[in-house]
Amino acid sequence: MSFASPMFLWYFMPAVLAAVLVAPRSRRNGIVAVAGLAFYAVGAGPTTLLLLACMVVNYVMGPAMEPDDGEPGPKRRRRMLIGVIVFDVAVLVVWKYAGFASAQAAGLASLTGLDLPTVSFTLPIGISFYTFHHISYVVDIYRGERRALRDKVSFIAYIAMFPQLVAGPIVRYREIADQLTQPRGHRLDDIATGFPRFALGLTKKVVIADSLAPMVDACFTTPFDQMTTATAWLGAVGYTLQLYFDFSGYSDMAIGLGRMLGFTLPENFARPYSSASITEFWRRWHMSLSRWFRDYVYIPLGGNRHGARTTYRNLWIVFALVGLWHGANWTFLLWGLYHGTVLVMERRRRWVVTAAEPARRLACRALTLLIVVVGWVLFRSPDVSTALVFLRHMVVPDLAGLTDVVAASLTHQRLAILLSAALVFLLPAQPITDRHLEPVRSRPATVLRAGVMTVGLLYSTLLVTTGTFSPFLYYRF
Numbered sequence: 422m423s424f425a426s427p428m429f430l431w432y433f434m435p436a437v438l439a440a441v442l443v444a445p446r447s448r449r450n451g452i453v454a455v456a457g458l459a460f461y462a463v464g465a466g467p468t469t470l471l472l473l474a475c476m477v478v479n480y481v482m483g484p485a486m487e488p489d490d491g492e493p494g495p496k497r498r499r500r501m502l503i504g505v506i507v508f509d510v511a512v513l514v515v516w517k518y519a520g521f522a523s524a525q526a527a528g529l530a531s532l533t534g535l536d537l538p539t540v541s542f543t544l545p546i547g548i549s550f551y552t553f554h555h556i557s558y559v560v561d562i563y564r565g566e567r568r569a570l571r572d573k574v575s576f577i578a579y580i581a582m583f584p585q586l587v588a589g590p591i592v593r594y595r596e597i598a599d600q601l602t603q604p605r606g607h608r609l610d611d612i613a614t615g616f617p618r619f620a621l622g623l624t625k626k627v628v629i630a631d632s633l634a635p636m637v638d639a640c641f642t643t644p645f646d647q648m649t650t651a652t653a654w655l656g657a658v659g660y661t662l663q664l665y666f667d668f669s670g671y672s673d674m675a676i677g678l679g680r681m682l683g684f685t686l687p688e689n690f691a692r693p694y695s696s697a698s699i700t701e702f703w704r705r706w707h708m709s710l711s712r713w714f715r716d717y718v719y720i721p722l723g724g725n726r727h728g729a730r731t732t733y734r735n736l737w738i739v740f741a742l743v744g745l746w747h748g749a750n751w752t753f754l755l756w757g758l759y760h761g762t763v764l765v766m767e768r769r770r771r772w773v774v775t776a777a778e779p780a781r782r783l784a785c786r787a788l789t790l791l792i793v794v795v796g797w798v799l800f801r802s803p804d805v806s807t808a809l810v811f812l813r814h815m816v817v818p819d820l821a822g823l824t825d826v827v828a829a830s831l832t833h834q835r836l837a838i839l840l841s842a843a844l845v846f847l848l849p850a851q852p853i854t855d856r857h858l859e860p861v862r863s864r865p866a867t868v869l870r871a872g873v874m875t876v877g878l879l880y881s882t883l884l885v886t887t888g889t890f891s892p893f894l895y896y897r898f
């Protein structure tokens with residue numbers, strides 16, 4: 422069930438919000454838990470059983486992770502932690518990567534005349550996200566940062582909270598533990614604050630991202646022998662905008678929904694295309710993922726505490742995992758290593774750009790954007806061959822123009838939306854516009870809320886009603 426579907430907008434969301442308003446505050450977690458499981462079951466079907474199995478294992482083991490003077494001892498706790506993490510990662514690896522690994526093994530075996538069978542599993546939606554939530558839960562308890570949840574309902578509410586269940590933001594347990602056990606705030610105020618943020622996300626997704634999708638698809642499905650420089654660049658820039666407005670739109674909707682339910686979820690974007698380096702880009706893009714890998718992978722590996730070589734190794738490991746986390750494909754691995762390599766180069770050159778150097782910052786922003794756009798070609802391409810064809814035509818120019826199919830997909834409306842969306846490249850790094858929806862007495866916030874709640878929301882709902890919406894891009898991760 423997509424946030425941008427009539428079923429969600431007209432029935433599911435109003436019913437859940439009405440229940441939260443009417444029921445006592447002490448019942449909020451129960452409503453969120455039931456709604457989250459129902460929301461997931463509609464989209465995931467039988468694979469909901471896998472989510473439930475993972476929840477049972479992590480819930481049961483949670484209290485055993487707590488550090489204290491009694492039993493179990495530190496060594497046993499560490500072994501149990503490793504066991505739970507191995508279980509969580511094994512579930513993710515088997516369901517997400519076993520098919521890819523078996524296909525690669527079969528391909529290599531065919532070179533020697535062997536015929537190996539391949540396996541195929543239905544990929545459960547959101548498995549990458551709820552796996553990371555489970556790992557965060559047991560690790561934060563093991564480190565003594567928060568106590569384990571004894572209340573089953575509160576635990577289910579954390580893992581199955583439908584705003585962030587299938588596509589984030591990734592909420593570390595320590596960020597939300599207190600909110601689960603100590604509900605506070607006025608429910609009407611929460612809805613009044615969260616709904617404009619939700620409406621903004623819906624507008625980003627339906628009006629901009631979904632409008633660009635047919636044009637981007639036409640570019641990336643162009644036959645190799647018909648590819649042109651104009652088609653390649655249009656597809657690359659179009660996807661750069663589509664992905665940002667799709668995913669940041671989802672994050673806005675999730676944060677707004679969470680607020681309406683009484684939870685404050687972490688921000689996920691901070692104008693990433695305004696970055697002056699790739700290091701800064703990863704502090705602004707999918708911030709919850711960056712923080713998760715920093716806290717649970719990069720720092721435990723040693724971070725930057727053991728010299729330059731170890732730091733570079735850790736960066737490559739982290740970004741190889743970041744790439745693979747997005748999908749079982751060589752293109753994702755190459756995309757992750759590409760970003761990891763640029764980060765290592767920036768660290769080696771001690772690349773620092775300050776606001777006091779406006780001319781240099783502008784040049785660095787242009788270079789960073791170019792690096793990001795090239796990387797998105799790897800990310801979007803279905804295979805390495807397509808990516809190489811794209812990149813070759815982007816580097817070696819021709820005068821062939823757009824193909825007929827791509828030209829037909831670039832309607833006047835989509836061209837206007839493309840050019841309007843491209844203004845995001847020119848925005849200053851601060852402030853984060855989305856947060857201006859939240860202050861109650863700010864005049865700019867009032868104007869922005871009024872615009873989003875009238876023009877944006879009305880047009881978005883009209884498009885949803887006519888069926889012109891598509892699944893969120895990050896649903897497949």
